[in-house]
Amino acid sequence: MSSLLSEDVLSHIGKQSEPRREIVTRRDIRKYAVATDNRQAKYLEGDVAPPLFHLHLFWEVVPLDELSPDGVSIDSLLPKFPLEKAMAGGLDITYHKPIKPGDWLTATRTLTDIYEKAGRSGPLIFYEVLMEVRDDDNKMVVTEKTTRILR
Amino acid sequence: MSTAPTIGMAIPERQHYCNEVQQMLYNASLWNGHRIHFDMPYATEVEGYPGLVVAGPLMGDWLHQVVDEWLGDAGIITGIEYSNRIAAYVGDTVTAGGTITAYDESTGQVTLEVFVKNERDEILTPGVVTARLTLAS
Numbered sequence: 001m002s003s004l005l006s007e008d009v010l011s012h013i014g015k016q017s018e019p020r021r022e023i024v025t026r027r028d029i030r031k032y033a034v035a036t037d038n039r040q041a042k043y044l045e046g047d048v049a050p051p052l053f054h055l056h057l058f059w060e061v062v063p064l065d066e067l068s069p070d071g072v073s074i075d076s077l078l079p080k081f082p083l084e085k086a087m088a089g090g091l092d093i094t095y096h097k098p099i100k101p102g103d104w105l106t107a108t109r110t111l112t113d114i115y116e117k118a119g120r121s122g123p124l125i126f127y128e129v130l131m132e133v134r135d136d137d138n139k140m141v142v143t144e145k146t147t148r149i150l151r
Numbered sequence: 152m153s154t155a156p157t158i159g160m161a162i163p164e165r166q167h168y169c170n171e172v173q174q175m176l177y178n179a180s181l182w183n184g185h186r187i188h189f190d191m192p193y194a195t196e197v198e199g200y201p202g203l204v205v206a207g208p209l210m211g212d213w214l215h216q217v218v219d220e221w222l223g224d225a226g227i228i229t230g231i232e233y234s235n236r237i238a239a240y241v242g243d244t245v246t247a248g249g250t251i252t253a254y255d256e257s258t259g260q261v262t263l264e265v266f267v268k269n270e271r272d273e274i275l276t277p278g279v280v281t282a283r284l285t286l287a288s
Contacts (some may be wrong), residue, residue, distance in 0.1 A: 036209060037167050039220075050215065060182070061182050071184035071185045089235065
């Protein structure tokens with residue numbers, strides 16, 4: 001049915017990244033709060049992390065010579081897609097538990113779906129990545145589903 | 152939160168002026184080196200944007216903040232769905248806001264339709280936030 005997506009590309013569905021474990025520090029929370037124009041004391045003082053802080057904690061720290069010329073890090077979870085121009089994407093996040101300084105958190109990312117749709121000006125490729133963030137007791141802290149569109 | 156939630160009620164809006172220093176600090180805090188956010192010749196001449204692009208997840212953060220400020224200590228955000236539809240550029244002033252679309256007094260669950268819009272009233276980042284009131288009166 002699919003004209004663009006080869007079996008090789010589709011075979012990446014289900015691929016999972018190496019779990020990444022990071023510690024939450026008060027300083028990181030404060031930097032994130034200031035940089036996002038936050039004005040609530042509990043975040044600016046780093047007592048608790050604002051929602052979406054997990055983006056800061058788990059954005060991949062890539063060596064400079066591994067960034068592409070436009071400064072983007074290449075996501076090793078993804079296959080080489082036949083379309084490459086990224087369009088708007090969406091996020092669907094559930095917050096299970098607040099994040100505090102001293103927490104050790106582990107994130108796992110899974111490529112959960114790749115599919116094709118007809119767009120107004122040609123075919124579009126969609127892919128979905130699920131990120132699950134757990135604490136050291138294996139309790140879920142954040143789940144985030146990202147959908148990205150390529151044209 | 153000064154009054155109990157009612158369906159259709161708009162929460163107080165918040166404006167954000169998108170300036171270079173904040174964009175730099177935000178992208179550095181993520182480790183986001185994408186040139187469209189700080190390299191003007193690249194953003195305009197290579198990618199064809201009218202200016203430096205405001206990072207998409209930053210507008211996602213502002214969707215959270217406008218609800219979180221309204222909640223104060225009376226509740227907590229439990230989830231969000233949003234998408235970045237139109238870009239904002241350094242120099243823009245954008246406005247975040249929202250409207251309550253559902254409220255269950257027995258569970259304290261509240262749902263809001265939220266947005267970030269630009270000065271031309273275009274919705275850049277629409278979304279839906281769910282929250283739980285912990286100090287429901």
